[in-house]
Amino acid sequence: MILYINACVREASRTDKIARAVLEKLGGEYTEVYLPRENLKPLSEEKLNKRTGLIARGDYSDDMFNYAKQFAAADKIVIAAPFWDLSFPALLKLYIENIYAVGIVSEYEADGTPHGLCKASEIIYVTTAGGAYVPDYSFGYIKDLAENCFGIPKTTLIKAQMLDVVGFDAEEIVANTIENIKI
Ligand SMILES: Cc1cc2nc3c(=O)[nH]c(=O)nc-3n(C[C@H](O)[C@H](O)[C@H](O)COP(=O)(O)O)c2cc1C
Numbered sequence: 001m002i003l004y005i006n007a008c009v010r011e012a013s014r015t016d017k018i019a020r021a022v023l024e025k026l027g028g029e030y031t032e033v034y035l036p037r038e039n040l041k042p043l044s045e046e047k048l049n050k051r052t053g054l055i056a057r058g059d060y061s062d063d064m065f066n067y068a069k070q071f072a073a074a075d076k077i078v079i080a081a082p083f084w085d086l087s088f089p090a091l092l093k094l095y096i097e098n099i100y101a102v103g104i105v106s107e108y109e110a111d112g113t114p115h116g117l118c119k120a121s122e123i124i125y126v127t128t129a130g131g132a133y134v135p136d137y138s139f140g141y142i143k144d145l146a147e148n149c150f151g152i153p154k155t156t157l158i159k160a161q162m163l164d165v166v167g168f169d170a171e172e173i174v175a176n177t178i179e180n181i182k183i
Contacts, residue, residue, distance in 0.1 A: 081126075083128065
């Protein structure tokens with residue numbers, strides 16, 4: 001199963017447009033999680049206590065683990081997230097907070113080293129930026145999580161940048177990015 005995690009809030013999102021071209025190249029069949037519609041909430045103390053208790057008992061039957069189970073079972077994951085404030089929309093961080101369940105996406109060795117439990121062979125991270133794209137706090141973070149915590153060995157970045165800078169033709173840049181998708 002290909003999982004599409006869509007963190008694009010704008011209807012005319014260029015990031016989503018590129019991501020859908022990627023998904024078409026991958027075969028066109030995918031399960032989409034459209035984050036703006038998912039009613040994700042930050043972990044409260046109450047929810048955290050409940051989650052910690054369930055994990056300690058090895059009980060993963062609660063619905064709160066559904067996102068984590070879906071993520072861990074995916075064969076390939078495409079994330080679409082525009083470049084916001086040197087990073088990505090908070091919705092994507094909320095999603096990560098909600099999937100990071102020990103025992104489903106990751107487990108820990110005796111020395112504290114995480115060991116990934118996810119099945120996916122790759123995360124393809126698609127982004128667009130108004131100016132020059134800096135990967136440190138967006139793609140870089142997802143890559144570290146994938147490789148060091150989730151056990152997903154490959155992360156690929158597909159990006160279009162300078163889309164909001166006067167003098168640059170955004171439509172052409174997006175079209176070129178789509179034409180040059182290599183996956
Ligand atoms: C809240 C917000 C924050 C942004 N922050 C940045 C930024 O830090 N650097 C940048 O180059 N562009 C920034 N932009 C511009 C977006 O990255 C750019 O317009 C992008 O293509 C939007 O993606 P979309 O068309 O998929 O919505 C920001 C836009 C918004 C709405």
